[in-house]
Every structure is written in structure tokens, then in C-alpha cells.
Amino acid sequence: MIRLKEEEFTDIVKYMRQEYGINLEKKRVLIECRMTRVLERYGLDSFSGYLDMLHRDRSGEMAGEMVNRLTTNYTYFYREPDHFDRLQDAILPDLLEHVPSGVLDIWCAGCSTGEECYTLSMVLKEYRRSRNDACRARILATDISGEALEKAKKGVYPVKELEGLPPEWRRRYCGKTDGRTFGVEEDLKTCVRFQRRNLMEPARASEKFHIILCRNVMIYFDKSSRERLITTLEDALDKGGYLLIGHAELLTAKETRLEPVYPAVYRKKRE
Ligand SMILES: C[S@@+](CC[C@H](N)C(=O)[O-])C[C@H]1O[C@@H](n2cnc3c(N)ncnc32)[C@H](O)[C@@H]1O
Structure with a gap:
């Protein structure tokens, strides 16, 4: 699993909060678990490289992919x-x-x-x-x-x-x-x-x-x-x-x- 350095973690938390309102302050391990495969697919071994690409990506595709990985989609029929x-x-x-x-x-x-x-x-x-x-x-x-x-x-x-x-x-x-x-x-x-x-x-x-x-x-x-x-x-x-x-x-x-x-x-x- 690729580990998050402190400033990388802060950057992702800030990004997800500013763009989507989602608070990941207590979700460090979740981010590492869910994003490692994405980073590997890009041939990256650190979150810094990924974040550079994310901030430069104007297509919105990388942001969309991160949202797919980091949102909690738990739901079921006839809930509540x-x-x-x-x-x-x-x-x-x-x-x-x-x-x-x-x-x-x-x-x-x-x-x-x-x-x-x-x-x-x-x-x-x-x-x-x-x-x-x-x-x-x-x-x-x-x-x-x-x-x-x-x-x-x-x-x-x-x-x-x-x-x-x-x-x-x-x-x-x-x-x-x-x-x-x-x-x-x-x-x-x-x-x-x-x-x-x-x-x-x-x-x-x-x-x-x-x-x-x-x-x-x-x-x-x-x-x-x-x-x-x-x-x-x-x-x-x-x-x-x-x-x-x-x-x-x-x-x-x-x-x-x-x-x-x-x-x-x-x-x-x-x-
Ligand atoms: C836990 S699910 C709840 C699903 C359903 N409403 C229910 O109660 O079973 C939360 C959903 O909110 C979506 N979500 C989170 N932040 C969002 C945002 N900024 N804009 C739109 N949808 C968002 C997530 O992608 C996720 O699918």
C-alpha cells in the first residue's frame, strides 16, 4: 500500500472538502487503501506525483476517478x-x-x-x-x-x-x-x-x-x-x-x- 505523507494527506483532504464538501479528515487509511491501485495504474509510487497530475488535469477525468474511489456509496432498497x-x-x-x-x-x-x-x-x-x-x-x-x-x-x-x-x-x-x-x-x-x-x-x-x-x-x-x-x-x-x-x-x-x-x-x- 502506498503511504500518505502529511502534506499529501492535507492536500487531498482540502481538495475533497473544497470541491465536494466531503470531510476525509479521519480517513487517512481509507484514502491509502482505495487510491493505491489508482496510483499504480498511473505507474506512480507516491501521492505527490498523483496530486501534481490531478491539479494539472483539465479534463476532470482524474477528479471523477478519485470521487468514484473516495465517496461512500452504501445504500439499499427500502432504507429507513x-x-x-x-x-x-x-x-x-x-x-x-x-x-x-x-x-x-x-x-x-x-x-x-x-x-x-x-x-x-x-x-x-x-x-x-x-x-x-x-x-x-x-x-x-x-x-x-x-x-x-x-x-x-x-x-x-x-x-x-x-x-x-x-x-x-x-x-x-x-x-x-x-x-x-x-x-x-x-x-x-x-x-x-x-x-x-x-x-x-x-x-x-x-x-x-x-x-x-x-x-x-x-x-x-x-x-x-x-x-x-x-x-x-x-x-x-x-x-x-x-x-x-x-x-x-x-x-x-x-x-x-x-x-x-x-x-x-x-x-x-x-x-
Ligand atoms: C451513503 S450514500 C447515500 C445514498 C442514499 N441517499 C441512501 O440514503 O441510501 C451518499 C451518496 O452521496 C454522494 N455524494 C457525496 N458528496 C456529494 C456531492 N458533493 N454531490 C453529490 N453527491 C454527493 C456519494 O457519492 C454517495 O453516493
């Missing part, structure tokens, strides 16, 4: 089920009462390999089934890791991942399996659009979302990046819209103008 139940019981009915077009815009920010946005797609289908409702949605699913997004677009997962889903959902939405892997139903994909996007960018004025899921992303950020992210998410929410964060990511009244409505769920005032 409380949110998906709450969506069906309270959030969707409330929004559909107030959104005249009946079309909901949803942003899955930090979608990783796609399990979260496909679970959401299943929830929307279940909602339509149970209520005979015409609820329609457009889901924008974004992440900074190009590699995670490629997996998400394919929508093919190890069969072990099926275990997290209710059995009838497996039957309805997880069709094709070759014994080792399964693919999510094509129908689940039609309302999802994937895009590589850095959450350190400000919100786009042309976009407003009725629901934003940004779960288990800000736990990896430092304080100032987290504040920046919260502002972006608030700006991107439509009036009356809901923000869902990870259950381990409490927002304080000081940090947000949004009102807490359920555990790890916040709403923007409608007025």
Missing part, C-alpha cells in the same frame, strides 16, 4: 422505511391536494447506485394502485459519482438486495433474475432521470421540487459544507414542499428555516 410509509400516508396526499397539475417533481440528491429512487418509484406505483389515483411524478436522481450513476441507470442488483423489500413488491417490480442478479422493471425507470451533479453547486433557479430526499449525504460533510447544502436544498424546495434527510442527520432550528413535521422530515412554509 418510516419515510416511505410517511410518504404514502401523509406527504403524497397533502401534496396532491395542493399541486393542481397532480404532477410531482422529486429530487433524489445523492442517489448513489439507485436503490433509493427505485424504492420511491415503487412507492408511487403502490400509491396509485391503492388509491386508484392519477398521481404522476418526475424523479431527478443525482450523484457526484459517475460510477454509482452508471450502476443506477442499469438497475441490476444482486438478488440478496431483494431481501429488504416487501415480498409483493419483489413480485411486482423486480422481474428479471438470472439467479444471481435481478433487474428492476423497466416501468420503474421511466419516471427517473439520472444526472451527475455536485451538491456544492447552488440550486438552479429554474428548478423547484415538491419533495427532496437527501438522505445520508450530509453526515459525510463538514460544518460549512453542510450549511451550504442546507441552503441549496431549501432554495430548491417549492413552497409547501418536503425535505427528507437521514434519521441520523438532525437539523437544528438555527440551521434551517424549514419546519420539522415528522422524524427526519421538514417542510417549507406554504404562505
Whole structure:
């Protein structure tokens, strides 16, 4: 394994924080483990040589490769089920009462390999089934890791991942399996659009979302990046819209103008 010298470690930590908000201050060994093979592929035996190349690379390819290696993409289907139940019981009915077009815009920010946005797609289908409702949605699913997004677009997962889903959902939405892997139903994909996007960018004025899921992303950020992210998410929410964060990511009244409505769920005032 190629070891990091102190100034090389500081340089990588600074770069990842400035560019992507990710705090790697306590991840020295993780960086060494995950990056050694990348350095070897470039024929390098030190991080200094790699960092010189990275800072000179204008294509963005080396940065993209480092992000693929250093982000934590851990996710699974139906993670934090409380949110998906709450969506069906309270959030969707409330929004559909107030959104005249009946079309909901949803942003899955930090979608990783796609399990979260496909679970959401299943929830929307279940909602339509149970209520005979015409609820329609457009889901924008974004992440900074190009590699995670490629997996998400394919929508093919190890069969072990099926275990997290209710059995009838497996039957309805997880069709094709070759014994080792399964693919999510094509129908689940039609309302999802994937895009590589850095959450350190400000919100786009042309976009407003009725629901934003940004779960288990800000736990990896430092304080100032987290504040920046919260502002972006608030700006991107439509009036009356809901923000869902990870259950381990409490927002304080000081940090947000949004009102807490359920555990790890916040709403923007409608007025
Ligand atoms: C632990 S996963 C969470 C996935 C999913 N939201 C969930 O809760 O299961 C965190 C994701 O955030 C993404 N991420 C981290 N920093 C980001 C940034 N600056 N912009 C966009 N995505 C980022 C990572 O690439 C990773 O896929």
C-alpha cells in the first residue's frame, strides 16, 4: 500500500472538502487503501506525483476517478422505511391536494447506485394502485459519482438486495433474475432521470421540487459544507414542499428555516 505523507494527506483532504464538501479528515487509511491501485495504474509510487497530475488535469477525468474511489456509496432498497410509509400516508396526499397539475417533481440528491429512487418509484406505483389515483411524478436522481450513476441507470442488483423489500413488491417490480442478479422493471425507470451533479453547486433557479430526499449525504460533510447544502436544498424546495434527510442527520432550528413535521422530515412554509 502506498503511504500518505502529511502534506499529501492535507492536500487531498482540502481538495475533497473544497470541491465536494466531503470531510476525509479521519480517513487517512481509507484514502491509502482505495487510491493505491489508482496510483499504480498511473505507474506512480507516491501521492505527490498523483496530486501534481490531478491539479494539472483539465479534463476532470482524474477528479471523477478519485470521487468514484473516495465517496461512500452504501445504500439499499427500502432504507429507513418510516419515510416511505410517511410518504404514502401523509406527504403524497397533502401534496396532491395542493399541486393542481397532480404532477410531482422529486429530487433524489445523492442517489448513489439507485436503490433509493427505485424504492420511491415503487412507492408511487403502490400509491396509485391503492388509491386508484392519477398521481404522476418526475424523479431527478443525482450523484457526484459517475460510477454509482452508471450502476443506477442499469438497475441490476444482486438478488440478496431483494431481501429488504416487501415480498409483493419483489413480485411486482423486480422481474428479471438470472439467479444471481435481478433487474428492476423497466416501468420503474421511466419516471427517473439520472444526472451527475455536485451538491456544492447552488440550486438552479429554474428548478423547484415538491419533495427532496437527501438522505445520508450530509453526515459525510463538514460544518460549512453542510450549511451550504442546507441552503441549496431549501432554495430548491417549492413552497409547501418536503425535505427528507437521514434519521441520523438532525437539523437544528438555527440551521434551517424549514419546519420539522415528522422524524427526519421538514417542510417549507406554504404562505
Ligand atoms: C451513503 S450514500 C447515500 C445514498 C442514499 N441517499 C441512501 O440514503 O441510501 C451518499 C451518496 O452521496 C454522494 N455524494 C457525496 N458528496 C456529494 C456531492 N458533493 N454531490 C453529490 N453527491 C454527493 C456519494 O457519492 C454517495 O453516493
